[in-house]
Amino acid sequence: MQFSYSWLKTQADTELSADKLEHLLTMSGLEVEEAETAAPAFAGVVIAEVKSVEKHPDADRLNVTQVDAGTGELVQIVCGAPNVKAGIKVPCSLPGAVLPGNFKIKPTKMRGVESNGMLCSAKELGLPDDGVDGLHVLPADAPVGANIRDYLDLDDTLFTLKITPNRADCLSIKGIAREVAALTGCEFAPTVIQTASVSSGKTQPVRIDAPADCGRFISRVIENVNAQAATPAWMRQRLERSGIRSISALVDIGNYVMLEIGQPMHVFDADKISGSIIVRRAENGEVLECLNEKTVTLADNTLVIADEKGALSIAGMMGGAASAVSDGTRNIVLEAAWFAPAVIAGKSRQYGFGSDSSFRFERGVDYRLQADAIERATELVLQICGGQAGEMVEALGELPSEKRVSVRLDRVAKVLGVDIAAEQVETILRTLGLQPEKTADGFQTTSPSFRFDIEIEADLIEEIGRVYGYENIPDDATSGSLKMLPLPETRRPRFAVYNEMAARGYREVVSYAFVDEAWETDFAANANPIRLQNPLAAQYAVMRSTLVGGLVEILQNNLNRKQNRVRIFEIARVFAKGSDGLFAQNERIGGLCYGAAMPEQWGEKTRNADFYDIKADVENLLKNSKIEFVKTAHPALHPGRAAEIVSDGRVIGFVGELHPKWLQKYDLPQAPLVFEVDMDAVLQREKTRYQPVSKFQAVRRDLAFVLPENVSYAELESSLKTVSSPLVQEIALFDVYRGTGLPEGMKSMAVKVLLQDMENTLTDEAVEPVMAKLVDAAAAVGAQLRA
Secondary structure, eight states: OEEEHHHHTTTBOOOOOHHHHHHHHHHTTOEEEEEEESSOOOEEEEEEEEEEEEEOTTOTTOEEEEEEOSSSSOEEEEEOOTTOOTTOEEEEEEEEEEETTTEEOOOEEETTEEEOSEEOOTGGGTOOOTTOOSOOOBOTTOOTTOBHHHHTTTTOEEEEEEOOTTOGGGSSHHHHHHHHHHHHOOOBOOOOOOOOOOOOOOOOOEEESOTTTEEEEEEEEEESOOTTOOOOHHHHHHHHTTTOOOOOHHHHHHHHHHHHHSOOEEEEEGGGOOSOEEEEEOOTTOEEEBTTSOEEEOOTTSEEEEOSSSEEEETTTEEBGGGOOOTTOOOEEEEEEEEOHHHHTTHHHHHTOOOHHHHHHTTOOOTTOHHHHHHHHHHHHHHHTOOEEEEEEEEEOOOOOOOEEEEEHHHHHHHHSSOOOHHHHHHHHHHTTOOOEEOSSEEEEEOOTTOTTOOSHHHHHHHHHHHHOGGGSOOOOOOOOOOOOOOOTTBOOHHHHHHHHHHTTOEEOOOOSEEOHHHHHHHHOOSSOOBOSSOSSGGGOEEOSOSHHHHHHHHHHHHHTTOOOEEEEEEEEEEEEOTTSOEEEEEEEEEEEESBSSOSOSSSOOOBOOHHHHHHHHHHHHOOTTEEEEEOOOTTEEEEEEEEEEETTEEEEEEEEEOHHHHHHTTOSSOOEEEEEEHHHHHBOOOOOOOOOOSSOOEEEEEEEEEETTOOHHHHHHHHTTSOOTTEEEEEEEEEEOSTTSOTTEEEEEEEEEEOOSSSOOOHHHHHHHHHHHHHHHGGGTOEEOO
C-alpha cells in the first residue's frame, strides 16, 4: 500500500515528522518498506507565465520567449519545447537554480540570443510526464512567482507499507488514518460523505444468486454524465502518488474511492447492460474478455457479475470489456459490493492476473462500507462529470456476524509483562473502534466490521501491546535456575549429524516443502498428494512426501552453473496422508551425490561415485551394526541399483541410483545417487559396550560357495549368521566369480570367516565343527562348496 503523507494528514493531522511516523508505523506492525519524497531535490524553480513567443532568428526549432517569473520584470528565455505558447504557466528555473542531478542554471547565449533561465518539462524536474512532449503546463490559476515545490507539494513523503494479510483495514487512507490517530492521539477526521440528491427515476435492478459468496450488492444509475471530463489535478496527483495511473475521470473516481475509504468499486456503461444485474457463479467454459485485453475461460468456482445475456465481470477482480465505460458513455451504473474473501482468494493465480480490487477483497473488505462508497463516488461524479443520480438499489446475501471478544486485565499484564491502567486500555480499545464495555475483570469488545482478525483474547492483547508501544515495555532481565537434561546414551546430538555430513563432503541445502505435483508422481508414485487450497504458484501446488525432488532441482541449478561434482543433503519434514484421513509430518534426512567419487587430485585416479560410495555414507551416518540393505523397487531409483534400508525389521529409508528415465526428463548428463532416511533412526545409536581384546591369535578360514545367480550375498550372509557361535567374529565377502568352470546360471562367492576365542588358542578340533555348520547353513539358499 503506497500513500501520500499529505493526503493522510487530511484525515489524521498528526504533528509527527515523516521520519518519526515511519518509525512509529513500523514498530506498530505496519512495516514501512520505503519512504521517499514526491520529487528529487532541486531548488530555485518558480511558476512563470509565458507572455510572448517569437521564432529564433538563427534556429528553426528554437523560440525566444518573454516570461513573467514574479521578479517585477520580464525575463528572456530561449526554449525549444514544441508546446510553448503565450498564456501558459510553466515551471521556470532562473539563474542560480539547481535541477536534479546537481545541474546548475546559468545565463547563456543560444545561437547568439541571450537566455536567462530555462522553462522546464516534468521529466527535467523528476516528475511523471504522462507522455507529454514538452513543457509541464500548470493550471491557469497557478500563482506566478510561487515556488514550484510548495505549489505542487513536492516535499510530500510517499510511504510504501508492507501490509500483513490480517490488516486489510489499512489498505486505504481512512484505515491508515484511524491507525495513526490511535497511535498518536491526534483527531481522526474521515472524509465527510454527502448524501446525493436524487434527480433521476432510473434504477438498475440487482439479484444475488450466490448469497454465501456475495453479502451485499448496491447499484446506482447516473444519467447524462460527461465521460470526457478531465480528472482534476488534485485527484490525479493523489492517484499517482498512490501508484495508480490516471485513465479517465470515471475510472479514476472508482480508484480514488477505493484508496480513500477502502471499498473497491466498478463503473459500468448502463446502456450496455441487458436487464437485471445478477451475482452468480460462472458456468464452466463461460468466456469473458477482460479490461486487461485478456480473454479467459471461466470455471464454476468463480463468482461473476452478469446480466441477462452473460458475464459482465469477474466479481472483485476485473471488469469485462463489453460493459466498460468509454468517451462515448452517457449513462453509468456505479457498483459496490461485499464478497466473501474465500471466493476471491486464489483467483489471481488461477487466471494469471490480479488487481488492486482482488488484493483487497481476498483479505477482507468492511461489509458496512458499500453505501458510503456509492455516495462518495456519486458526489465526485456529479462534481466532475455532471449528471443526474437515481436511487440506490441494494440486494443482500449472507453477511458476517459481529464477534464479541473479552479481554482480562490480569492476562494483559501477564502476556505483555507490564501493568497498563484500565483507563488506558479502554482508550486504546476505543480508538481502534472496538467499542469496549467494562466487565468485572476487564473489557468486552465488539469486533468492528473492518477488523476480520479480532476473534480471540490474544488478538486484543496484541492490539493493546501495539498501540501501547513495544518500546515502552521494559526489557527487565529474567533469572532462574535451569537444569541441563542429560542426553541419553542411545541418542545422538543433532549437530553431530550435520558434522558427519559435512565431514564427508556434503553441503546442507534448504528447499520448499511445497513442490510440483509431477515430482510426487515421478519420485514417489504418489497419485494422491496433499494439495494446497491456496498455492503460491502452480509449481508449488502439493506438499512433498519425499525430499528427492528438491535435491534433484538443486542439482539442476548447480549443473547449470557448471558445477560437475555435487554433494548436498537436507534435513526436513515430509508429509503424508493416512487412510484414516489424518496427516503425518515425519522428519527425514535426504542426500544426493553426483560426479566424481573424490575431488580431482594427483594421488588417485578420477572415477564416478557409485552405489557403494553412497551406501558407505549411509552406513557412516546410521552407525548401527544391525541395519540391512535389501534389494527393492522404488519409483525414483534404478531397478537394479536400489535398496531399502531395514533396521530391526522396519524399513527406515532407501538408497540407490536415480532411474534412467528421470535422467532424460530432468536433463541430467549422468545418474546421481540419492538416499533418504528417517531422522529418528539417524539420531538413535547403539549403547556403547566394552569388552577385552583377546590375547590369542585369530584364525581365518575361506569358504568359496557356488550358488544360483539370483541369490544375493545378503541372503547368503543372513543364512550364515544363523550359526550361533561365540567363536565367529566376522563374516565378509571378498571375491565374486562368474565364468569358465561354473555351470550356466551359477556364480561363485568367496567369504572369509574370522574365528577367535577370548581364553584359549583355537585348534582344528574347535574350528572344524563351526565351519561344518556354516556350510550346512549355506545350503539353505542353494549354496554348495566349490570343488
